[in-house]
Structure formats: C-alpha cells, structure tokens
Amino acid sequence: MFYIHQTSCISPQQTFKDIDINILHEPTDRKLQAIEPSYEAIPPGILRRMGKAVRMGVGAAMPVLQNTPVPDGIIIGTANGGKEDCVKFLNQIIDYEEGLLTPINFVQSTPNAVAAQIGLLTKNHGYNITHLQLGLAFEFAMIDADMLLAEYPLNNYLVGAVDDISTYNYYFEDKQGWYKKESISNKTLYDNNSTGSIAGEAALMFFVNGTRAGAIAKIHAVDTLHHEDESVMKEKLQGFIKRYLPGGEKIDLLLTGENGDNRLLKYYDRCESVVEADVAIARFKHISGEYPTASAMGLWLCCELFQKGSLPGHMIKRKGSAAAYKNVLIYNNYKGIQHSFILLSLP
Amino acid sequence: METVQLKQQLKKQIVEFLNLLSVNPDDIKDNEPLFGEGLGLDSIDSIELIVLLNREYGIVIEDPKEGRKVLVDINTMADYIEKHRTK
C-alpha cells in the first residue's frame, strides 16, 4: 500500500501542459502518436542523443523531480526500452558490414536507458532498476515500489512507464496482427467487431511514498497473472478484491483496458461480471492506444479523476450508481495472457 | 578542396553527425576547443568523430586516445584531414 503524490504524462492526448482529457486527438497514419513537449528541462547536449522513448521518459520525469524531494530510487517499467536505437544500430551493422560504427545508438538502445538517464541527469545515487515483462512491466515496477516502501516507510520513489511506437516494434506488432487491418478512428475503437487495436505510446511518471497527507491517490494493491484461461483470471480477480478491498467498502468504478480487439473481449466480459451491476465501467485505450505499459495511462487517468472529480464522457461504457468514484479497480489485459489488477482509492 | 571550404564542410558534418540540435555550424570558431569548454563534446563524441573521419574522408584512427590529439579544434581536424584523407 502506498500513495501517489505527483504525476506526469506525455501521451497522444493533451496530458502534459494545459491538461484537458475531454479533447480526444485521433490517430495519424494509424498510430496514436505522442504530443511531445519541447523538453526544456533536458540539456541540449544530452537531448541530442536520446531516442524517442528515452526523451519521453526523461521529459516526463523532470517536471516531477523538480517539484519533489530527491527520490530514493527510480523504478521504470518498459517492454522495449530504447529499441528504436536498436534498429538504428542494427542498420549500421548491416550497412557498414560490421565496420567502424558509432556507439551512441548502442548505448541508447539498452533497456535500462530511461532509468539510467534519469539517474544520470539528476545525479541520483539511489536504487535504479528497469522491469521489462511486457504487458506487466509497469505492474512489477509498482510492486517493486510497494515492497521497498514496506521496508523503508520514509522513502520516496519515482515509478514510471514508457513505451514508444518505433520502427522496431510497429512492424513486429503489425505483422503479428495486433493492430487493426482497417483504418479506424479511436473514437470508434470499440465498435468494430474485428481483431487488433491501434498503436499508442506514452511516458508516465508517478512520485510515490507512504505518506497520506497531500496525496492524490492511495494504491491498495497491484497484482499480476500470466494465464490464458479467463476463468483462472476471474478467480484471481475475485481473490484480489476480497483480499485488498477494505471491509465495508465497495468498488465504484471499473476501468478496463478493453482495446477493440475482439479476441480479448472474453477477458473483459469476465472481469465485468465480477463487479456488481451498479458499478460504473470506463475504458481508456481509445485515449492511449495499445502498447505494453498502457495500464500506467489508466492509473494516470484515475489520478486525474480523483483530482478533478469526473471522467470525460467518452470514457464511460456504463454509468454507475455512485455519486462519486472513491474506490476504483483497474483491469488490463495484454495479448490475452498477461493480466494486471490495480486497486486504488481516494487517499 | 580549399581549406576554408573544408572547414565549413567539416563544421556542417560535425553538427549533423553528432546531432548538435542548437548549434549553427557557422557559429563554430576554427580554434574553439571541441572538448571540455567550447563545443563541450565528451568521450563518446570522440569515438563518433573518429567514425565520421573514416566514413567521410577514409581516415583510420585505431586508438581513441590518439584520436583526441587530432580532435582538438576545427583547425587541427582540417589539418589532419588534408594530410591523411583517402577520399
């Protein structure tokens, strides 16, 4: 259990400056591409070397770190790290036949590049780690922070998630059928009965600690599951809620990562069947697009909800009976096998 | 190629190759230190510049430490290129 105090989000929507999530930007070239800021906080001499994932991650972290105590650790979840630079280096290997190659693409391509660069720029000598388990990379980062805060209750941590659309992963995912074949708008993402979703990307940062005062949100628990069977998922989810929802409380909102891929609907249907009929249901993948650490966007949207008191209408799948959303359950599914559960509430 | 032209070309190449976003090639002085102060490049840039010299001018410098003696400023680089270029 821990608290979120500050957040930052660079995404395909207006989430960084002049935040307004009522506006819904649409995909370009079938991708929900991040609106990147000018990265004033990153010195040009360092920015020039960064691939997109790294500059998005560092760019999202800097505003948080400028307003908070020095964190005792930097914990990042990413499936791909700096893979765009991987492809650039790979191209060099092939094009120059293993001749004289420039090293910067190699250095920036390492999966720990985001966490390392944040540490380097802020001269942070604390704990530094990168979690990579694809659709659960962010969850394991959160669990890491949860465990550390239980051991060191007075510490602070920066927990983040970054994944970008790169030449590397876009064609890999597309060729495997994870994106819609047809050209669609994210505004109608859930309406087509077809396979695939829309590519998205984002960098999110959360400053967390064990202190309630001044917090935006309270994270009760985060849990994960690797399983293809939706009944096993349902049982796990029921156990999760029973274990972590405080006595006498009820879930007001279920936020899901339903993404328009009809092959995954069985998981979301099963998840929805776990909560009572008067619980509101909302979705977020039309905002973020689909990418491994997208559940972080769901969490960020909940933080916005808790601060602003409401969600944009375009997120609501089913209205609920609660006048205000106090307890929220986030469920996300990645490629049918990875399931994430986050239970949070107003602090 | 005239030395003045070479230096101009070299400045453009350095800015492009090292992705020096905020630097105008024309603003780089010929005797401005490339490393430390001046342009503020670092050890990874020195390796990158050795690659630049190889790709654009066919020059081979095996040891990065030896390379640093060449990579002092635009003047020393241009001088070395004129003496050793194979392209």
Added chain:
Amino acid sequence: MDRIVVTGMGVISAIGNTVAENRVSLIGGKCGMGSLEMFSSKFSDILPVGEIKISTDTLKEKLNAHEPGVTRTTLLALHTMQEALTDSGSTGSEISAFDTALVSANTVGGMCLTDEMYRDSKKDLPGSEYISSYDYGSVNMYLQKRFAMNGPVNTINTACSSSANAIMYGARLIRSGRAARAIVGGTDSLAKFTINGFNALHILSNEVCTPFDEGRKGLNLGEGAAFLVLEKESDAAGKKIYASLGGYSNANDSFHASSLSDEGIGPYKVMKEALAAAKLDPGAIDFINAHGTGTENNDKVESIAMLRLFEKVPAFASTKANIGHTLGAAGAIEAVFCILNLSHQELYPAVNFNEPIPATGLKPVENYTRKTLTHIMSNSFGFGGNCSSLIFSKA
C-alpha cells in the same frame, strides 16, 4: 528473521555445461575464451569470446525445444533452469504453484538473431518465426509456458548487473509474502549486436582479458546462463541448503552512461549498503567475486572502491577471466560460483593475471586454496551506472 536460502542451482558457461563441470574448470583455472564459431561475424578470429561450444540446434534437440521462435538465449535459460529445479527437488506442483515466482534477466533477448531481426523490422518483408521473440520478456514467456508457471513472472534489466537484481527481486518477493519460492537467474547469448556495440565503444580486447592486471586492454564477451532456487529456510526442511542470501543492495553511480566515476561512488555505496543490510562489518567478508571486466575504467575504479571500504581488502578474483563477461547472466553465474566457494570452502585461482595495477597494488587470488569462508560478496556494475552487490553466507 527467517533466512532466504538457496536450495538449487544450474549454470552453463564457456567452461562447463553444469554446476559440477564449472567447478572442475574453476579449480583447474580453465580459461574458456576462444574464437567465435557459432555464427559468422567479421570478428570471429579477431575477438576472443567465452562461447559455449554447443550449437543452437543441438541445444534444441537436447532440450526438446522445437517450438517456433525459440532463441539461443532462451535455450541457455531453459537448460540451467532445468538443472536448478532438478537440483532443488522441486515438484511439478511446486513449480506451478501460484506462489512460485520466476524472475530472470537478460540484455540480448532474441536480438542474438541479428540478421532475422533486421529483416523482420522491414515493412515489406513477411514476419519470420522469431518475430515475437525479440523482446527481453520473451525468454520468461517461454519458460512460464514450458513449466506451466502460474505465479509472478518478471524480467529485469540493469545492464551488466541485471541478474544480480533478478536475485534481489526474487528474494524480496519472498520476504514480502508475495511468493513462497523464487526461481531467479539470468541468461545471455553471444550476438553480433552486442559484439559490435561493445567494439564500437572500444572496450573489447583482442586478447584474452586480464582483469585487475596492469596491462589490461578490455573485456571479452561471453555467453551463459544460471538459475538459483530461493526459499525461506523454514520451508526448506529436508532440502539441501547451499547458502543463505544475507544482504544485497542496488545503487547508482550516475556519472556516465558507459563508465564509472573515478572515486567509485556507486560501487562504494552499494558494497557498504549490502554490508549494512547483512548486518556485517567489512572485515566479515572472506572473499569478493569482483565485477572485474578487464577494462581500464572498471578494474581501477572497483579497486579504489574496495580500498576505500575495506581496511584490508579481502581475497578477491574475477571469474570473467574464465568465462568472459556474460552481461545479463553475469550476476547469476557469479552468484553460483560464490555458492560453490562457500559450499566447498575453497577459492579458485584467478586466471590471466600477471602484474597488479600500480596505483593499487591489489592482487587477486593466485592459487587454488582451501579456506574457511563464511561470508562472500559478489559485485556487478553495469552501463548506466547500475551497481549491485550480493552477500552470500555459509549454510
């Protein structure tokens, strides 16, 4: 407090395919470096590497791993995970239990298939069988399916200290009650990608590496994998206990993306913190398995950090001289080697060492030695300044 203990191990490297084979080679001071043979590269006869002389196809046969898209990185992990699980006597239902975690690390993932990845990244070429195997997480996805695991499954990366962090994370999952046991480790195979990357940074040596030697010229890359089974001591009744994991820490040097600060901020901090976590004074450490890559920067800085922390630097050595730098697997392989030191109460000779670094005068262990060993420290330092230290103690 209930200790976290090691009840099973598996390892493969350039000097042996099992724990027993590796031990024999370590005792004999074997150096596993040679020419690259398993794939073609311009560097095949130029750069010595610690290669496992078993082809990927042979590994697939031996391990009955014929699923499409299985990579060499995954096969090495599978091989050693099997050895560790057999060694610990883990049953199928224990492995599949919802409270059994799998935490491992790698830096290459499926990128060992450099040419396939190049083609798969091109828009107009059809996808190969490896298209879903390039991710770092794909090794664990295979293992999770192969062993029908239902508990937490996570992949970690902190560059060259990755699998040390996988060990730490597994231990913390157990300590926090999120797992009853954790299968932890790391794997990496040689790849054109990493060979060219390290070569571009001018930190590879074209000779066999000489860690902590005055004339050291750089590192040799190696490949390998290792897994350990961690459990609470109270759950390990009746099992063979190799050692306990007494303390650990992760800290960041934060000086430069690919080199350590002159005073060794990260290495010093992490060793100090690991000692504090283990509630030990520096003098309690009997041996250090050093990171010791053979680069000018690492070995000098690591030496300085040891001199800063220890009044008398304990016996130390780098096993990278035997097997090369196995990147994501290094932390786990070196952990297994430390546990061999502890369980057999012996130290192995450092190989390829002649003269100490003049500024430090430090010499690694020169001969095979039988010695009373109670606490051993294993250090790993990676790109991005990621420093890790593990302390293992005698069972």
